Amino acid sequence: MISQNAIETLRKTEIGAQGLFIDGVQVEATGGASLPVTSPIDGRPFASIADGNAADIDRAVKSARKAFEKGSWSRAAPAFRKKVLTKFAELVEKHADELAVLGVRDNGTEIGMAYKAEPLSAAGTIRYYAEAIDKVYGEIAPTAENVLGLIHKEPLGVVGVIVPWNFPLMIGAWKIAPALAAGNCVVVKPPEIASLTLLRLAELASEAGLPAGVLNVVTGLGAVTGEALGLHMDVDAIAFTGSGPVGRRLLEYSARSNLKRVFLELGGKSPNIVFADAPDLKQAAVVSANGIFRNSGQVCVAGSRLLVQSAVYDRFMDELLQATMRLKVGDPLDLANDVGAVSSAEQLDKNLGFVARATEEGARLVTGGQRMLTETGGSYMTPTIFENVMQDMQLAREEVFGPVLGVMRFETEEEAVRLANSTVYGLASAVWTANLSTAHRMVRAINAGVVHVNTYGGADITVPLGGVKQSGFGRDKSLHALEKYLELKTAWIAL
Ligand code: NAD
Numbered sequence: 001m002i003s004q005n006a007i008e009t010l011r012k013t014e015i016g017a018q019g020l021f022i023d024g025v026q027v028e029a030t031g032g033a034s035l036p037v038t039s040p041i042d043g044r045p046f047a048s049i050a051d052g053n054a055a056d057i058d059r060a061v062k063s064a065r066k067a068f069e070k071g072s073w074s075r076a077a078p079a080f081r082k083k084v085l086t087k088f089a090e091l092v093e094k095h096a097d098e099l100a101v102l103g104v105r106d107n108g109t110e111i112g113m114a115y116k117a118e119p120l121s122a123a124g125t126i127r128y129y130a131e132a133i134d135k136v137y138g139e140i141a142p143t144a145e146n147v148l149g150l151i152h153k154e155p156l157g158v159v160g161v162i163v164p165w166n167f168p169l170m171i172g173a174w175k176i177a178p179a180l181a182a183g184n185c186v187v188v189k190p191p192e193i194a195s196l197t198l199l200r201l202a203e204l205a206s207e208a209g210l211p212a213g214v215l216n217v218v219t220g221l222g223a224v225t226g227e228a229l230g231l232h233m234d235v236d237a238i239a240f241t242g243s244g245p246v247g248r249r250l251l252e253y254s255a256r257s258n259l260k261r262v263f264l265e266l267g268g269k270s271p272n273i274v275f276a277d278a279p280d281l282k283q284a285a286v287v288s289a290n291g292i293f294r295n296s297g298q299v300c301v302a303g304s305r306l307l308v309q310s311a312v313y314d315r316f317m318d319e320l321l322q323a324t325m326r327l328k329v330g331d332p333l334d335l336a337n338d339v340g341a342v343s344s345a346e347q348l349d350k351n352l353g354f355v356a357r358a359t360e361e362g363a364r365l366v367t368g369g370q371r372m373l374t375e376t377g378g379s380y381m382t383p384t385i386f387e388n389v390m391q392d393m394q395l396a397r398e399e400v401f402g403p404v405l406g407v408m409r410f411e412t413e414e415e416a417v418r419l420a421n422s423t424v425y426g427l428a429s430a431v432w433t434a435n436l437s438t439a440h441r442m443v444r445a446i447n448a449g450v451v452h453v454n455t456y457g458g459a460d461i462t463v464p465l466g467g468v469k470q471s472g473f474g475r476d477k478s479l480h481a482l483e484k485y486l487e488l489k490t491a492w493i494a495l
Pocket of ligand 1: 465
């Protein structure tokens, strides 16, 4: 783990003006425009990124296509790709302190969480796919004796990666690593408010020996660069994590351009269900508070709807309130704090809008609901709990992506299932119960990509992550994610 001394040195590092990363080098955006990078820690600008445009996306896609056609990566032996990616993972680990602090200055995630979830997780993901790629075989089909049916697995070509600001490195690596391992060339469009770590990641990839053009990064506004990537006629696939509205646009861009495949990991309104027989209510309350409030609730799988069985409602709420009050919110670069900053002033305003509407609609504010630490100039919000939340309220239906929890009561298992599934989303969920049968029934009954039992979050790279319903489709993580970046080709050979 990083030390406070190391953090204090790194927090003062000059970052300066950042270029785009195209064809293995930093370049200016066409036209030379840039965007300031403001830290949510104190509201001050501390760097700038190149404000890329459609011409820059085109440059990056051309560079990726040229590298793909050249074949020094796409047709290289998997053992070679494994060697380079393993070195890449080592370099990410070696630079973990630098990457973690840079990312926190950019997006405000508390360092304790960011250190593990960003550089260390990204390094682990890169290593996982590096190790996997020389174990992927083609197939021989069970045909009649007079033919040979072979199934080859080939890279798709140029893959566009678009990620959100909450965990750009971790989520970026979930897409970049399997895409590269499979032999594709990649163009990354980082989130405009947290681009710095992905730019640094590309430099480290280059240092590890990734040929020029195989990994490019084009910063800029999503509506400009993201749209250009989505509409580009020479991009074969887009791997996206972000909001539903942007996910819909990407499907439209695909339909309007070259029918590129689109993989969407979208938002959630995940139910966290506490049964009266939960093995340890206190522990469940602590984990549930972390499950919504860490990273100021800016976690796609956050347990933002808490359903508590009536028999233990008062006891559980008491434990939850205590666990919430113990969370220290403040400077995300102070190791003593549990919760850092909200990623931007705009996101904070949006969160406060949800609080106002929940109050208007009749939910009862148990704690929080306010901006805090205004004297810092940064964006901070108190962990917020509402109870008496009804199904038709905005807070029960829409994703806040902030530290705001809505609580409901239920009596029976059937009611819990009905409430849990009364959402357009289906990303994550949790069930707290000591009864094995209840747990397994709930795992089957909940419509979500992941059901946690007696825990919340923490699923590692070995298992897939993704949603059902309007939480999207396609899976990140695990060996299943590799399949997204591989094309099947049949060879039908008469013997
Ligand atoms: P967002 O959809 O606003 O932005 C995501 C990315 O899309 C950014 O890089 C942005 O620049 C880009 N973008 C914006 N407009 C675009 C356009 N017109 N065309 C193409 N790209 C465009 O989301 P956000 O605010 O960055 O992130 C929050 C959302 O992400 C939440 O809904 C959250 O649940 C979701 N999320 C999901 C997961 C998951 O694994 N399912 C993980 C993290 C976050």
